[in-house]
Each structure stands twice: as C-alpha cells, then as structure tokens.
Amino acid sequence: MNVLPLKDDSVAAKRAQFTVVPLRHPWRWAAAAIVAILLLLLLQAVVSNPNLQWPVVASYILNPIILRGLWVTVGLTLVIMFFASVIGMIVALMMLSPSKMLSLPAAGFIWWFRGTPALVQLILWYNLSLIFKDITLWLPGLGTVFSVPTNTVMTPLVAAVVALSLHEAGYMAEIIRNGLKSVNRGQTEAALCLGMKPSLLLRRIVIPQAMRVIIPPTGNETINLLKTTSLVSIIAVGDLLYSAQAIYARTFETIPLLLVATFWYLVVVSIMTVGQGYLERHYSRDEAGHDPAPGGFSRLGSILMMREKWRGAQ
Amino acid sequence: MKTNHFERFAISPSVMIHASDVRKSYGSLEVLKGVNISVPNGSVACIIGPSGSGKSTFLRCINHLEEINSGLLLVDGDFVGYRLKDDKLHELRASQICARRAEIGMVFQHFNLFPHMTVLENLIEAPIKVRGEHRAEARLHALELLRRVGLAEKATAFPRQLSGGQQQRVAIARALAMRPKVLLFDEPTSALDPELVGEVLSVMKDLARDGMTMVVVTHEIGFAREVADQLIFMDGGTVMEQGDPREMIANPQSPRTREFLAKVL
Ligand SMILES: Nc1ncnc2c1ncn2[C@@H]1O[C@H](COP(=O)(O)OP(=O)(O)OP(=O)(O)O)[C@@H](O)[C@H]1O
Ligand SMILES: [Mg+2]
Numbered sequence: 205m206n207v208l209p210l211k212d213d214s215v216a217a218k219r220a221q222f223t224v225v226p227l228r229h230p231w232r233w234a235a236a237a238i239v240a241i242l243l244l245l246l247l248q249a250v251v252s253n254p255n256l257q258w259p260v261v262a263s264y265i266l267n268p269i270i271l272r273g274l275w276v277t278v279g280l281t282l283v284i285m286f287f288a289s290v291i292g293m294i295v296a297l298m299m300l301s302p303s304k305m306l307s308l309p310a311a312g313f314i315w316w317f318r319g320t321p322a323l324v325q326l327i328l329w330y331n332l333s334l335i336f337k338d339i340t341l342w343l344p345g346l347g348t349v350f351s352v353p354t355n356t357v358m359t360p361l362v363a364a365v366v367a368l369s370l371h372e373a374g375y376m377a378e379i380i381r382n383g384l385k386s387v388n389r390g391q392t393e394a395a396l397c398l399g400m401k402p403s404l405l406l407r408r409i410v411i412p413q414a415m416r417v418i419i420p421p422t423g424n425e426t427i428n429l430l431k432t433t434s435l436v437s438i439i440a441v442g443d444l445l446y447s448a449q450a451i452y453a454r455t456f457e458t459i460p461l462l463l464v465a466t467f468w469y470l471v472v473v474s475i476m477t478v479g480q481g482y483l484e485r486h487y488s489r490d491e492a493g494h495d496p497a498p499g500g501f502s503r504l505g506s507i508l509m510m511r512e513k514w515r516g517a518q
Numbered sequence: 519m520k521t522n523h524f525e526r527f528a529i530s531p532s533v534m535i536h537a538s539d540v541r542k543s544y545g546s547l548e549v550l551k552g553v554n555i556s557v558p559n560g561s562v563a564c565i566i567g568p569s570g571s572g573k574s575t576f577l578r579c580i581n582h583l584e585e586i587n588s589g590l591l592l593v594d595g596d597f598v599g600y601r602l603k604d605d606k607l608h609e610l611r612a613s614q615i616c617a618r619r620a621e622i623g624m625v626f627q628h629f630n631l632f633p634h635m636t637v638l639e640n641l642i643e644a645p646i647k648v649r650g651e652h653r654a655e656a657r658l659h660a661l662e663l664l665r666r667v668g669l670a671e672k673a674t675a676f677p678r679q680l681s682g683g684q685q686q687r688v689a690i691a692r693a694l695a696m697r698p699k700v701l702l703f704d705e706p707t708s709a710l711d712p713e714l715v716g717e718v719l720s721v722m723k724d725l726a727r728d729g730m731t732m733v734v735v736t737h738e739i740g741f742a743r744e745v746a747d748q749l750i751f752m753d754g755g756t757v758m759e760q761g762d763p764r765e766m767i768a769n770p771q772s773p774r775t776r777e778f779l780a781k782v783l
Contacts, residue, residue: 388630390626390628390630391630391632393583393624393626393630394624394626394630394631394632395632395644396583396616396619397581397583397619397622397623397624397693398619398620398643398644398648398692398693398696399616399617399619399620399621399644399648399649399696400616400644400647400648401612401613401616402612404647404648408643408647409632412634413632413633413634487634489634489676490633490634490635490676490677490678491678
C-alpha cells in the first residue's frame with residue numbers, strides 16, 4: 205500500500221525535482237536469459253528431431269478414429285462426472301445426517317472407493333462375473349423376477365462407467381460435504397422460518413451457496429478424471445488413447461500418435477479451465493456486484509498484460 | 519375451518535401466543551423451567567433477561583425450531599407441532615410444520631439474508647415458492663414493503679452491499695412478505711453499530727403502530743418502555759416478572775429484576 209499521498213500536488217512537485225533511479229535486478233535478468241536460451245534449445249530439438257515426425261502428427265489430428273476416440277473420452281468424462289456428482293451428493297447428505305445408520309455407511313463408502321486405486325477397481329468390475337455369475341432380482345413371494353448373465357451386462361463400457369463413477373463419487377462426496385458444511389447455519393434457519401421445505405431449502409438456499417466452495421475442486425476433479433479415463437484403454441474401451449494405440453499397433457508410428465492424443469487432451473483441458481472460470485463467476489455474482497468482472501479469460505488476460513509490461517520494460 | 523381450542527383451555531380468543539408451563543431441556547440441562555406467557559392479538563411483548571436465561575430458546579419453540587418437552591404452547595389457537603383430533607394430540611408431518619412456520623415471521627440478530635440473491639429476490643423467494651403467489655404479485659408486494667422500510671432504491675442490490683441497519687430492515691421486509699400473523703425478533707439490534715440501531719427500531723415502531731403482533735427479545739429498554747404493551751423479565755428459564763413496562767422499569771418488584779435493570783439502564 206502506498207502511504208504517501210502521491211496525488212498531492214505539492215508532494216508530486218517535490219518529487220519531480222529529483223531524478224528517480226529505479227532499482228536494478230541484474231540476477232533476474234541473468235536468470236531470464238538462461239531460461240530463454242534453454243527454451244530455444246528445447247524448441248530446436250523438438251522441431252529438428254525427425255523421430256517426432258510432425259507431418260505424421262498433422263495427418264492424424266483429424267483422423268476419424270482419433271476423433272471418435274476423443275468423443276468417447278469426453279463423453280465418458282461427462283457421464284462419469286454426472287453419476288459421481290449425483291452419488292456424491294447423496295453420500296454427502298447421508299454423511300451430514302444425524303442418524304448413524306446413514307452416516308456410517310456413507311463414511312464406509314468414501315473409505316472404500318477413495319482408498320483403492322482406480323485401475324484396480326476398473327479391473328475388478330470388469331471381472332465381476334468371476335464373483336457373481338448372474339445378476340438376479342429375487343423378491344419374496346414373486347421368486348426370481350429376472351436373471352441375466354453378468355458378462356452380457358458388464359461390457360467394457362459399463363464396467364468403465366460403473367468403476368470410475370463410484371471411484372469419483374468418493375471424492376465428490378467429500379467435496380460436496382465440505383461445500384454444504386461451509387454454508388452458515390443461520391441460512392438454514394432463516395429459510396425454515398420462511399416455511400421452506402428441506403428439499404426447497406437445499407435446492408434454492410444451501411446448494412447455490414455451497415457451489416462457490418464446490419466448483420473449484422470439482423473443476424480440478426473433472427480435469428483429473430478426463431486424464432484418468434485413459435485407464436479404460438486397458439479393458440479395450442475405444443477412448444482417445446486406445447484409438448491412438450490401435451493405429452500405431454498397425455503402423456508403428458508410436459510417438460506421433462501419442463503426440464496426437466496429447467494434443468487433444470491438452471485442448472479439452474484448456475476448454476474446461478475456461479469453462480470453470482465462467483461457472484465460478486456465475487456462482488459468485490453477489491461478490492462481483494453488477495460489474496462484468498473478468499471470468500474465464502482472466503488468466504489469458506493477465507498473461508497478455510504481462511507481455512505488455514514486458515514490452516514497456518524494454 | 520380451523521379448529522380452535524380457546525374455550526377448552528379457557529384462553530381468550532384474542533390471544534395470539536399462549537404458553538403455560540412450557541418446559542424444554544437439552545439433555546440433562548433444563549433451559550425452560552415452566553414458562554407462562556400470553557401475548558394478545560395486535561400487542562407487543564418485549565422479553566428481557568440475562569444471557570442464558572432461555573429467551574432465544576423460547577422464541578425458537580414458538581416456531582418449532584425447537585420442540586418443547588411439556589406444557590401448553592399455542593399460536594393462534596393451534597398447538598405448536600401438533601393437531602388435536604379425537605382428544606389426542608397428533609404430531610404434525612414435516613410439510614404441515616412448514617405451513618405453520620410460514621405464518622410466523624422471524625428476524626435474527628445476524629439478519630441471515632440470502633447472500634446469493636438480490637434484495638428483491640430475498641423478498642419474493644418464499645412468497646412464490648411457499649405461498650404460491652404469482653411472480654408479479656409477489657414483486658409488487660415486495661416493492662411496497664421495501665418502500666415501507668425505506669429501501670425502495672435497493673431492490674437490485676446484494677445484501678453485502680448494504681449496511682447492517684439496511685440489511686436488518688430488508689430482513690424485516692422479508693419476514694413481512696409472507697404476510698405473517700406474528701413477528702418474532704431475537705435481539706434485532708444487538709449486532710448493529712449504535713448509530714444504526716435507530717433506523718431499525720423506527721421500522722419496528724411503525725409495525726407496532728399498524729397493529730402487528732410482535733414478540734421482541736431485546737436489550738433496548740427505551741424501546742420496550744415506549745412500544746411494548748407488556749414487559750417480560752426472564753431469568754434462569756422462568757418468567758421472573760411481567761407487567762406494564764413503564765411500571766416495571768420504574769418500580770421492579772423482584773430483586774433480580776431490579777439488579778438486571780440497574781445493569782442495563
Ligand atoms: N442447541 C443447544 N444445545 C445445548 N444447549 C443449548 C442449545 N441452545 C441453547 N442452549 C443452552 O440453553 C441456555 C439458554 O440459551 P438461550 O440461547 O435461550 O439464552 P438467551 O437467553 O437467548 O441468551 P443470550 O442473551 O445470550 O442470547 C444456555 O445455557 C445455552 O447454553
Ligand atoms: Mg439469545
């Protein structure tokens with residue numbers, strides 16, 4: 205903070221009598237120079253190395269198999285995140301319930317699904333038929349209502365959705381619980397006093413306020429999940445990585461195709477980051493007041509500003 | 519038709535809130551030890567008393583935020599939390615409790631406005647979603663109430679952009695938007711800077727003049743003397759003394775009341 209009243213004319217006038225010598229930062233300049241040289245060397249290595257086969261990379265970027273894999277990856281991420289949020293919300297509400305019969309199973313759920321690696325759960329669900337041969341609904345009095353062999357239900361795609369949804373739900377439950385707990389008790393009481401039912405109160409008062417706490421970690425979780433879905437290539441679900449692998453298994457263009465997959469993962473993650481910024485702004489509109497505050501582009505904006513400063517410094 | 523139980527319990531039908539021998543415990547701690555209070559329709563009752571004497575707890579029992587353990591508690595002739603049928607008290611379902619609460623307004627020490635909604639949205643949310651009013655109708659009523667508390671120009675502001683006194687006036691308007699039969703205030707001015715207390719009290723005085731039934735827990739003895747129809751002094755979970763505020767303040771009967779008044783005056 206500036207303590208001096210610089211706007212004051214007399215002070216400004218006094219200052220103007222002197223030449224101001226800015227503090228020099230020689231070490232900062234030296235470090236920047238070293239980094240610049242390293243970056244140039246890296247760029248040269250990347251561009252000139254024939255093993256990276258950039259023309260091949262370019263030719264596969266819009267390959268239909270790759271694009272279909274991209275859609276599977278994005279679709280899986282969205283579907284899994286949806287189920288994980290719904291299950292996570294239920295588990296979070298159970299955790300907050302005063303009844304031990306609800307909160308203990310919920311704690312067990314989180315313990316189990318956060319405590320085991322996603323890959324292990326994926327393979328376990330995929331091999332469910334080794335534990336339960338058939339999936340059967342049996343009702344007292346009616347007998348067996350239906351029964352199907354587990355293998356026909358637990359396709360690779362279903363196994364992927366079930367395993368990763370439950371795994372992710374463990375994390376989402378904790379995130380949502382923290383969010384719900386962050387809302388002041390007085391809010392609930394005020395809403396109750398206005399005659400609101402618990403469901404309405406949750407939907408209109410508590411969740412919108414909890415969102416502010418829930419969204420940032422959920423954004424990170426979604427980005428993580430996008431990358432975690434690449435595990436499903438192990439059980440032959442045709443996601444982005446699996447599609448790239450399927451092509452290079454034939455053509456042996458391993459590195460270019462992995463670069464294609466990398467490119468698309470980065471594109472989707474970047475889009476998600478921008479979207480997260482917009483969501484965060486939407487749920488903190490009271491803090492922004494009426495001003496259209498910088499949202500998703502703020503990061504981009506600050507990078508541009510830094511470039512401007514850099515120019516100004518020269 | 520609503521069933522009333524005034525006659526049966528020898529309560530005058532002009533009584534809005536009737537409590538006799540109301541008891542309430544948290545675990546082994548008895549917080550209300552037989553409270554007897556009667557608030558006539560259209561009157562103002564002020565409750566004073568030392569910290570921990572059970573003032574807030576009693577208010578919270580009236581709108582069933584807390585359940586009483588024994589005693590008789592009626593609001594407008596209905597048992598709080600129960601329905602009398604065939605000589606038995608039937609516990610109300612959650613939705614019925616909500617419907618009863620909707621008729622009782624409450625104003626809190628810390629305002630508890632919904633921070634993610636504008637002032638207008640704060641006022642119309644419950645009338646639309648709970649009372650089923652049309653949006654246009656609710657809006658019109660809300661704007662009129664905001665005018666009444668002197669905040670018509672703040673309709674589109676968010677709570678955090680308002681001063682404490684303004685927030686509390688919005689909170690009062692929000693309670694009024696539900697067209698309540700009775701308003702409960704729990705220390706409505708205790709969280710305010712001294713210079714903001716007046717604007718809130720003046721809104722409350724207007725309400726009293728318009729005949730709103732109010733129960734006000736407060737430390738503002740001046741307000742109680744000027745506005746209250748009865749003053750209630752609570753201590754240790756019971757009503758120590760109650761009566762006409764001017765008489766009681768000028769000439770307290772119990773030594774505890776005298777001691778307390780000497781401290782706050
Ligand atoms: N939820 C609760 N669980 C256990 N004890 C409680 C609970 N709420 C209140 N109490 C206790 O009940 C007693 C009365 O509390 P209450 O809030 O009604 O007092 P009060 O008269 O409003 O005091 P103050 O002037 O400080 O607001 C206190 O001893 C308090 O500790
Ligand atoms: Mg209190």
